[in-house]
Amino acid sequence: MLDRLARSDDPDLRASALDALRIDARFRIARAESASRTGGRTTAPVTFARIGGAPNRTIYDQEHGSSQTLGRVVRAEGQPETDDIAATEAYEGLGRTYEYYWSTFQRDSIDGQGRTLHGCVHQGENYPNAFWDGRAMFFGDGDGQMLTRTTAGVDVIGHELTHGVTQYEANLVYSGQSGALNESVSDVFGIQVKQRALGQDVTTSDWLIGADIVGPALQPALRSMKDPGQANPHDDQPATMDDYVPGGDVHTNSGIPNRAFYVLATTLGGNAWDAAGPIWYAALRDARLTPTATFQEFARLTLRNALMIYGQTSSEADAVRGSWEAVQVPL
Structure with missing residues (x-):
C-alpha cells in the first residue's frame, strides 16, 4: 500500500509514504537480523522459571528520533500512567496482548518465557507506521493523512507483538x-x-x-x-x-x-x-x-x-x- 501511496498525485501524501518506506526498509532488515539470531521454536509455551500470568512492560519515549535505540523510560511495570496518551495506550495495548496469549494459551509473553515487552512511542517525525524490530515495538504518531496515532489500535499492537511470537515459533521468512x-x-x-x-x-x-x-x-x-x-x-x-x-x-x-x-x-x-x-x-x-x-x-x-x-x-x-x-x- 505504501508503494501505491508513494505514487500519489498528492505531494504531501507521496512524501509521507516515501519517508515511511525508508524507515520501513531499515526495520525490516533489523527484524530479519534479529530473527536469524533468535528465531526458532520455543521448547515450551509456558514459563517454568516464574509463575507467569502478569506482563512485564517498559515504555520508552523516542522523542521523535529515528534511531532504533529504545529511548528514555517513561513508564515501567506497575507505575502510574503519565499524561502522555501514547505511552498509556502502548502500556495498555501490550497488556491486552499479553492477557490474550496467557488466558488463551497460557503463553507467558511472546517467547513463552516471560520476556519483557518493550514499547517505544513517538518514533520519528509524523511517522505513519508501527513495527516490531525483533526486540521492541516502535510506534509513530502518524502523518494525519495515512495514519493517526498508531498506539490507538489495540489490534495493531497485537499484530506487531505477534510478529515476535512467530519469530519464536515458525520464524516464517518475510517474503x-x-x-x-x-x-x-x-x-x-x-x-x-x-x-x-x-x-x-x-x-x-x-x-x-x-x-x-x-x-x-x-x-x-x-x-x-x-x-x-x-x-x-x-x-x-x-x-x-x-x-x-x-x-x-x-x-x-x-x-x-x-x-x-x-x-x-x-x-x-x-x-x-x-x-x-x-x-x-x-x-x-x-x-x-x-x-x-x-x-x-x-x-x-x-x-x-x-x-x-x-x-x-x-x-x-x-x-x-x-x-x-x-x-x-x-x-
Missing part, C-alpha cells in the same frame, strides 16, 4: 507466501486481541485491522479480513488464489489466509479464540511448519491439528476444510 503467512498470522491474532478487549464475538466484530488509526486517505481501515480488497480506496488485497499476486508484497497476499480464518471463525461461531484461534496457534507451533511454508502447507497443518484436537468427524475439521476451499487453497 513470498511465507511472508504473507507471517503478516496474516499477525492479523489473525491481532483481531482476536481486539475482539477480546472489546468483548466482541465473531458476529459483532467488524473484522477490520487498523480502523482506529487510519487517517482520511485510508478510511475506514487498513485491511478487512472479511472482505480483502475493500478496506479503503488503496486496498489491493486478493480474497482468493484466483487473484493471487505473484511477487506481490506480503501485506497484499495476506488477504487470502486472512479470509480463510474469517470464514473458519464465523462458521464455528462464538468467540474466535474458542476453537478457530487454537487451531491456527497449533499450526503455528507445529514442528512441521517450516520457515518457507506455502499457503497450502499451512492449510494442511491447520486441518491436521483440527483433526488431532477435535476428531475426524468434528464440525471444527469440516469448517477448516470449508475455510480453505472458500479461498481456493487446496488441501
Whole structure:
C-alpha cells in the first residue's frame, strides 16, 4: 500500500509514504537480523522459571528520533500512567496482548518465557507506521493523512507483538507466501486481541485491522479480513488464489489466509479464540511448519491439528476444510 501511496498525485501524501518506506526498509532488515539470531521454536509455551500470568512492560519515549535505540523510560511495570496518551495506550495495548496469549494459551509473553515487552512511542517525525524490530515495538504518531496515532489500535499492537511470537515459533521468512503467512498470522491474532478487549464475538466484530488509526486517505481501515480488497480506496488485497499476486508484497497476499480464518471463525461461531484461534496457534507451533511454508502447507497443518484436537468427524475439521476451499487453497 505504501508503494501505491508513494505514487500519489498528492505531494504531501507521496512524501509521507516515501519517508515511511525508508524507515520501513531499515526495520525490516533489523527484524530479519534479529530473527536469524533468535528465531526458532520455543521448547515450551509456558514459563517454568516464574509463575507467569502478569506482563512485564517498559515504555520508552523516542522523542521523535529515528534511531532504533529504545529511548528514555517513561513508564515501567506497575507505575502510574503519565499524561502522555501514547505511552498509556502502548502500556495498555501490550497488556491486552499479553492477557490474550496467557488466558488463551497460557503463553507467558511472546517467547513463552516471560520476556519483557518493550514499547517505544513517538518514533520519528509524523511517522505513519508501527513495527516490531525483533526486540521492541516502535510506534509513530502518524502523518494525519495515512495514519493517526498508531498506539490507538489495540489490534495493531497485537499484530506487531505477534510478529515476535512467530519469530519464536515458525520464524516464517518475510517474503513470498511465507511472508504473507507471517503478516496474516499477525492479523489473525491481532483481531482476536481486539475482539477480546472489546468483548466482541465473531458476529459483532467488524473484522477490520487498523480502523482506529487510519487517517482520511485510508478510511475506514487498513485491511478487512472479511472482505480483502475493500478496506479503503488503496486496498489491493486478493480474497482468493484466483487473484493471487505473484511477487506481490506480503501485506497484499495476506488477504487470502486472512479470509480463510474469517470464514473458519464465523462458521464455528462464538468467540474466535474458542476453537478457530487454537487451531491456527497449533499450526503455528507445529514442528512441521517450516520457515518457507506455502499457503497450502499451512492449510494442511491447520486441518491436521483440527483433526488431532477435535476428531475426524468434528464440525471444527469440516469448517477448516470449508475455510480453505472458500479461498481456493487446496488441501
